[in-house]
Amino acid sequence: MLRLAARQTAMLVLAIESSCDETAAAVVRDGRSILSNIVSSQISVHAEYGGVVPEIASRKHLEAVATVVTTALDEAGVGLDDIEGVAVTQGPGLAGALLVGISVAKGLSFGRGVPLVGVNHIEGHLLAVFLEQPVEFPFIALAVSGGHSHLYRVDGVGRYRTLGQTVDDAAGEAFDKVGKLIGLPYPAGVAIDRLAVSGNPQAIRFPRPLMHDGTFNFSFSGLKTAVLTHVRNHPEAAGAGINDLAASFQSAVCEVLTHKTAAAIEATGIRRLVVAGGVACNSGLRQSMRQLCDARGIELSLASPPLCSDNAAMIAVPGDYYLENGVASGFDLDALPVWPLDQLAARLQGER
Amino acid sequence: MVVVETSSAEATVQLGLRLGRLLGPGDFVALFGELGAGKTQFAKGIAAGLAVDPATPVTSPTYTILNVYQGRLPLYHFDLYRLQGAEESAALGFEEYFYGKGVCVVEWSERLEDELPEEVISVTLAHLEHDSRRVAFEGSGPRTREIIEALRGSG
Numbered sequence: 113m114l115r116l117a118a119r120q121t122a123m124l125v126l127a128i129e130s131s132c133d134e135t136a137a138a139v140v141r142d143g144r145s146i147l148s149n150i151v152s153s154q155i156s157v158h159a160e161y162g163g164v165v166p167e168i169a170s171r172k173h174l175e176a177v178a179t180v181v182t183t184a185l186d187e188a189g190v191g192l193d194d195i196e197g198v199a200v201t202q203g204p205g206l207a208g209a210l211l212v213g214i215s216v217a218k219g220l221s222f223g224r225g226v227p228l229v230g231v232n233h234i235e236g237h238l239l240a241v242f243l244e245q246p247v248e249f250p251f252i253a254l255a256v257s258g259g260h261s262h263l264y265r266v267d268g269v270g271r272y273r274t275l276g277q278t279v280d281d282a283a284g285e286a287f288d289k290v291g292k293l294i295g296l297p298y299p300a301g302v303a304i305d306r307l308a309v310s311g312n313p314q315a316i317r318f319p320r321p322l323m324h325d326g327t328f329n330f331s332f333s334g335l336k337t338a339v340l341t342h343v344r345n346h347p348e349a350a351g352a353g354i355n356d357l358a359a360s361f362q363s364a365v366c367e368v369l370t371h372k373t374a375a376a377i378e379a380t381g382i383r384r385l386v387v388a389g390g391v392a393c394n395s396g397l398r399q400s401m402r403q404l405c406d407a408r409g410i411e412l413s414l415a416s417p418p419l420c421s422d423n424a425a426m427i428a429v430p431g432d433y434y435l436e437n438g439v440a441s442g443f444d445l446d447a448l449p450v451w452p453l454d455q456l457a458a459r460l461q462g463e464r
Numbered sequence: 465m466v467v468v469e470t471s472s473a474e475a476t477v478q479l480g481l482r483l484g485r486l487l488g489p490g491d492f493v494a495l496f497g498e499l500g501a502g503k504t505q506f507a508k509g510i511a512a513g514l515a516v517d518p519a520t521p522v523t524s525p526t527y528t529i530l531n532v533y534q535g536r537l538p539l540y541h542f543d544l545y546r547l548q549g550a551e552e553s554a555a556l557g558f559e560e561y562f563y564g565k566g567v568c569v570v571e572w573s574e575r576l577e578d579e580l581p582e583e584v585i586s587v588t589l590a591h592l593e594h595d596s597r598r599v600a601f602e603g604s605g606p607r608t609r610e611i612i613e614a615l616r617g618s619g
Contacts, residue, residue: 132527171555206529208556259527279521280504289499289526333524337500450532 123436126195126220127428128181130213131205131233132259135176136424139188139195143432146243147188149418149425152176173212181216184424192224199431201424202230202441203448210447218443227440231427234453237388238266240426241415251413252382254373256397257389257422258284261369263328263376264453266386269433270460272453275376276328283365284391286332290339290361294350304358305394311359316342316349318364320371328376335364366400374404384411393417434459466601466616473595476502477509482618483587483601484513486611487567489537492581494573497589502597506589507541507569514539514567525571530561538566544575553579583608 122142129136139147185191200217203210214230221228237260238253252275253264261278281289284301291300296307318338321331339361343350349357377385387401398414405412419426434440439459470476483493493510495503508522514535516522525531525543533539540561547553553576562568562581573580583605590598603609 171552204528206556257527277521278523281524282527285524285526293499329521333500333504340500449530 123196123432124190124194125197125199125428125432125435126181126184127199127231127424127426127431128177128213128217129201129233129236129422129424129427130173130177130209131201131203132209132422134422135173135180135212136422137177137181137184138424138428139184139190140243140425140428140432143429143436144243146425147190148184148186149423150180150184150187151421151423152180170206170208170212173209177212177216181220192220195220195224195226197226197431197435198228199231199427199435200228200445201233201236201427202445203451204233205447205449207447207449210449214445214447218445222443227435228443228445229431229434229439230441230445230448231431231434232451232453232456233422233427234260234262235270235272235430235456236426237420238264238272238386238453239269239429240388240419240423241386241413242429243419243425244415245413247386247411247413248384250380250382251384251386252373252376252380253386253388254369254392254401255389256283256369256387256391258282258288258391260389261330261332261391262453263372265376265380265382269430270456272456274452274454275380276330276372278330278332279322280331280333281336283330283332283369284389286336286365287362287391287394289336293336293340293343294354294357301391301394304362305396307355307358308362308396309359311355311357313359313363315353315356316360318342318360320364320368323368323371328372328379330368330372332365332368335361362394362396366394366396369397370400370404373401374408377408377410383409384413386413388415388420390421392420466612468599468601468619469592470597470599471595473502473505476505476589476597476599477512479599480506480509480511481513482509483585483611483615484510484567486614486618487514487537489565489567490563491585491608491611492562492568492570492583493585493587494580495569495571495587495589498591501589501591503571503589506587506599510567510569511535511539511541529556530558538564540564540566540568542568542573543571545572547572547575549575550577550579585611 136151138149263275265273287301296303516533516535588600
């Protein structure tokens, strides 16, 4: 069993994240204690597109990044001179967006003469919970967000194996697209969660795709189509019946996620579970995972909602570990738009 | 315009596969159709036609904006829905992909406005009953019209 090594000195790491919708920076001590965690939400309202369209363009990250980094340092009460290492999201994501964070990180690292390391965004999500509580390896991790629905086996920092993933839409995407279908404002995940609280999850029997296919994969595209068909045939479902619809849809998603996670736990015999990513904020999913783990005596680790959604503090967790273990990136560090977690093990052997 | 009706999700994937086999470097396929019309299914077929490893799931690019796959040619699968216009696409350097060595499959290409390439294969998917879909193909220039003629002949 691999554990994070106990250390003699506490390292102060500045972490920067710009892989998708958010520009974020954080100052974290020892990969565990958050001194500051700043997220500049780039979401702005554009009614013409029937909701909110975030500005993903590198230009927006560029406008925000200096302020975000300065605010992170100020709020932490430290200066650039105090920073001992820089961690930055290297991928996966849009190259143009990633390069904004990477360029700033390189500049700071070069200017201050401190080491730099590129971190995988999903790896940050899986380890975010370490900022609140220690977790022993190995554990099973479910990463669910707008762009990801993956089940991993985690044997240590940098040691990940994909057990299953979505074959079409991610769970968070299903929430947002169904929300759009029934006229909810963005981000619909939050709105569906709120409506579901006072709805009957058994009111509509939506399909549970791939529930019994024997893999650890997910599919949410058909569920979205089922909601569309239901609303077409029963327009009142998106009106007076919206609470029941939200509760029934949410319970279908949560049931599939929980069922597959339980299957991964049984198949591997690993009795520890981490649920991570933006959809881990969903109260229905949190409750369903708690019930599963209580019933089966599984140790569940769930980060609090601000650490589940995209942030930079989570990047500091693996960043600190790599820097402490002498894994640093050179100034030739480049964005990796496609970067499966399974390819990370090579880093600890010094191959990347 | 060439119109094909498919009677199942598998048939829609197969149709995409037949188109994928005919595509070459720099070809640009614009996908149209409402939520649930089968755009991702059709893209899965194109990936298969480009010999992308079947073990690699072709997933929705709605959040990631761009998913990249390696087949006999690179496949760039875009969903530009979350962008606000041609300016953002330009700022992200997407034209490099549009005129590159790979095949672009683009959902919400409307966002590109007048940055759309001249040669485009437009594929419009529409719901019929249950899993049946009406798929319409249209080429905007000689190269793309030739591909669609070849697709008609390949059935």
